[in-house]
Amino acid sequence: xxxxxxxxxxxxxxxxxxxxxxxxxxxxxxxxxxxxxxxxxxxxxxxxxxxxxxxxxxxxxxxxxxxxxxxxxxxxxxxxxxxxxxxxxxxxxxxxxxxxxxxxxxxxxxxxxxxxxxxxxxxxxxxxxxxxxxxxxxxxxxxxxxxxxxxxxxxxxxxxxxxxxxxxxxxxxxxxxxxxxxxxxxxxxxxxxxxxxxxxxxxxxxxxxxxxxxxxxxxxxxxxxxxxxxxxxxxxxxxxxxxxxxxxxxxxxxxxxxxxxxxxxxxxxxxxxxxxxxxxxxxxxxxxxxxxxxxxxxxxxxxxxxxxxxxxxxxxxxxxxxxxxxxxxxxxxxxxxxxxxxxxxxxxxxx
Amino acid sequence: xxxxxxxxxxxxxxxxxxxxxxxxxxxxxxxxxxxxxxxxxxxxxxxxxxxxxxxxxxxxxxxxxxxxxxxxxxxxxxxxxxxxxxxxxxxxxxxxxxxxxxxxxxxxxxxxxxxxxxxxxxxxxxxxxxxxxxxxxxxxxxxxxxxxxxxxxxxxxxxxxxxxxxxxxxxxxxxxxxxxxxxxxxxxxxxxxxxxxxxxxxxxxxxxxxxxxxxxxxxxxxxxxxxxxxxxxxxxxxxxxxxxxxxxxxxxxxxxxxxxxxxxxxxxxxxxxxxxxxxxxxxxxxxxxxxxxxxxxxxxxxxxxxxxxxxxxxxxxxxxxxxxxxxxxxxxxxxxxxxxxx
Numbered sequence: 233x234x235x236x237x238x239x240x241x242x243x244x245x246x247x248x249x250x251x252x253x254x255x256x257x258x259x260x261x262x263x264x265x266x267x268x269x270x271x272x273x274x275x276x277x278x279x280x281x282x283x284x285x286x287x288x289x290x291x292x293x294x295x296x297x298x299x300x301x302x303x304x305x306x307x308x309x310x311x312x313x314x315x316x317x318x319x320x321x322x323x324x325x326x327x328x329x330x331x332x333x334x335x336x337x338x339x340x341x342x343x344x345x346x347x348x349x350x351x352x353x354x355x356x357x358x359x360x361x362x363x364x365x366x367x368x369x370x371x372x373x374x375x376x377x378x379x380x381x382x383x384x385x386x387x388x389x390x391x392x393x394x395x396x397x398x399x400x401x402x403x404x405x406x407x408x409x410x411x412x413x414x415x416x417x418x419x420x421x422x423x424x425x426x427x428x429x430x431x432x433x434x435x436x437x438x439x440x441x442x443x444x445x446x447x448x449x450x451x452x453x454x455x456x457x458x459x460x461x462x463x464x465x466x467x468x469x470x471x472x473x474x475x476x477x478x479x480x481x482x483x484x485x486x487x488x489x490x491x492x493x494x495x496x497x498x499x500x501x502x503x504x505x506x507x508x509x510x511x512x513x514x515x516x517x518x519x520x521x522x523x524x525x526x527x528x529x530x531x532x533x534x535x536x537x538x539x540x541x542x543x544x545x546x547x548x549x550x551x552x553x554x555x556x557x558x559x560x561x562x563x564x565x566x567x568x569x570x571x572x573x574x575x576x577x578x579x580x581x582x583x
Numbered sequence: 584x585x586x587x588x589x590x591x592x593x594x595x596x597x598x599x600x601x602x603x604x605x606x607x608x609x610x611x612x613x614x615x616x617x618x619x620x621x622x623x624x625x626x627x628x629x630x631x632x633x634x635x636x637x638x639x640x641x642x643x644x645x646x647x648x649x650x651x652x653x654x655x656x657x658x659x660x661x662x663x664x665x666x667x668x669x670x671x672x673x674x675x676x677x678x679x680x681x682x683x684x685x686x687x688x689x690x691x692x693x694x695x696x697x698x699x700x701x702x703x704x705x706x707x708x709x710x711x712x713x714x715x716x717x718x719x720x721x722x723x724x725x726x727x728x729x730x731x732x733x734x735x736x737x738x739x740x741x742x743x744x745x746x747x748x749x750x751x752x753x754x755x756x757x758x759x760x761x762x763x764x765x766x767x768x769x770x771x772x773x774x775x776x777x778x779x780x781x782x783x784x785x786x787x788x789x790x791x792x793x794x795x796x797x798x799x800x801x802x803x804x805x806x807x808x809x810x811x812x813x814x815x816x817x818x819x820x821x822x823x824x825x826x827x828x829x830x831x832x833x834x835x836x837x838x839x840x841x842x843x844x845x846x847x848x849x850x851x852x853x854x855x856x857x858x859x860x861x862x863x864x865x866x867x868x869x870x871x872x873x874x875x876x877x878x879x880x881x882x883x884x885x886x887x888x889x890x891x892x893x894x895x896x897x898x899x900x901x902x903x904x905x906x907x908x909x910x911x912x913x914x915x916x917x918x919x920x921x922x923x924x925x
Binding site: 545 | 878
């Protein structure tokens with residue numbers, strides 16, 4: 233067999249190669265059904281088109297997936313992010329609330345609490361959720377899935393408590409900018425994603441933090457012996473993950489202009505875990521890729537978009553996602569690779 | 584004297600749970616005049632019969648050191664398939680029930696194969712199964728399908744009288760029979776002992792020559808079967824099939840098993856404990872509904888708090904410590920690999 237040129241082989245080995253190929257293929261599927269898929273117009277000063285729509289809708293998932301990547305890299309899992317989104321969304325919606333009043337003949341929007349204060353409160357509550365998870369996992373040494381299960385069970389109850397069982401609607405116009413606004417023609421939510429991404433890349437590549445997280449994921453005991461404070465690191469990773477969920481909650485709440493304790497962020501944890509695995513980060517911990525998780529989130533959102541454009545009921549999306557989960561797991565499975573490797577090797581010899 | 588021999592870290596969680604149940608039921612009896620009656624107690628079983636059956640399957644999975652997140656969705660899929668076959672295809676109840684039970688078992692077996700043969704994490708495989716089963720519900724129909732079949736309505740209404748005032752439903756009887764079979768399986772068969780051995784240490788079990796692969800796959804098959812049986816009980820209880828039935832039941836089932844004293848790391852626990860766990864979840868619900876002023880979402884919070892307390896208690900037993908401070912003294916020690924604690 234002829235060897236491929238080195239640059240091509242290097243490209244195929246790049247961790248982002250397969251997620252990238254998947255995304256391109258999905259886009260091609262979309263183009264097949266909708267010729268104007270890549271068309272971007274400028275309507276009333278905003279960029280407008282399917283691609284922008286997918287990016288905008290994927291923003292909350294991208295944020296949560298970024299936080300989840302770090303948790304998974306330390307061999308953990310956080311299944312409470314959906315509940316955290318519900319709590320955080322409930323806090324910001326009930327604090328802002330808002331109403332339209334006429335003051336001296338001018339219509340003005342008034343919020344119950346100043347908006348920056350409400351946003352800080354919502355993020356603080358999300359952080360608190362993360363600190364709680366971190367305390368259970370790193371402090372009490374519980375299995376991550378069980379520790380975060382507790383908040384997942386209780387979280388939606390807490391969110392209902394905050395909203396008093398109602399769907400809280402927000403009437404305060406400036407708040408809608410976060411999820412629906414545009415800046416220089418690009419959705420505001422994408423700036424938020426870019427900001428969080430920049431901070432994370434800076435911390436991971438410019439400091440030793442990324443290396444520490446990887447080493448804790450690969451071998452916690454060895455990491456501890458090399459002087460890394462594994463417990464503190466794991467603790468703060470959970471806190472950070474919940475914080476990204478809090479930011480996602482702001483975008484989601486602002487986008488739908490209301491907070492629903494039952495349905496906000498429902499199954500978001502599963503999508504986030506799926507995005508992370510699609511991006512090539514192994515659930516066994518260790519090596520991780522933030523950019524991969526972003527690609528994974530975009531794959532999920534593009535898939536959803538494709539299913540919508542096929543005209544199939546969106547609920548059937550779950551079947552497709554399930555098949556994707558099984559497929560990705562099997563590709564990552566060492567046992568399957570060993571089996572296939574043996575088989576391919578034999579046929580190779582015969583030929 | 585002899586009794587004290589039986590109190591150890593294996594039985595203590597179960598004793599604490601049983602005491603907690605007595606306290607909660609006692610509290611209800613004092614606080615609400617009509618609470619203390621045999622019927623209120625039996626209603627706990629009647630209203631939670633399906634959860635009890637599902638939790639029994641879950642207990643076997645957790646005892647083997649795994650987890651099954653797909654149970655709630657399999658319950659929903661079972662109700663959907665049943666309703667669709669009975670109402671739209673006019674199948675008889677005698678052919679539908681064996682079919683859905685077989686389907687649930689096959690679903691569980693497939694996941695077991697993926698977990699054991701391909702060495703995938705139980706958590707992620709059953710997560711995929713959860714998506715798949717829920718999605719398949721919607722492939723059948725997005726709306727709820729009411730069951731009007733005579734045989735189903737008759738079973739649903741049937742009451743077995745115990746004495747003059749007290750009655751029990753067929754669902755509760757099926758749950759009790761399942762429990763008896765499960766206790767026999769866990770305590771008196773080779774299969775049960777192998778499950779405990781795998782949960783204790785899979786590698787040792789393998790080295791001892793136990794059929795680890797076969798048993799692991801069987802455990803998930805059993806859980807799938809129990810979920811399907813739970814689904815059948817839901818069709819009797821609710822007389823409908825719906826893709827949103829049993830939403831989050833996997834969490835309730837895990838909570839019931841944990842509160843019932845099954846260690847999440849596997850290898851320690853009793854199937855009977857899960858019945859007590861289910862009864863505690865039921866009594867919390869009854870207390871909240873008897874109170875009338877508390878909203879139903881307090882149930883979720885109460886379950887979360889209980890789950891947390893029992894998990895922390897488990898950590899204490901695992902460390903062999905006795906005081907709460909031992910729990911956080913652990914901070915200084917190196918982090919162990921996730922999964923097994925010892």
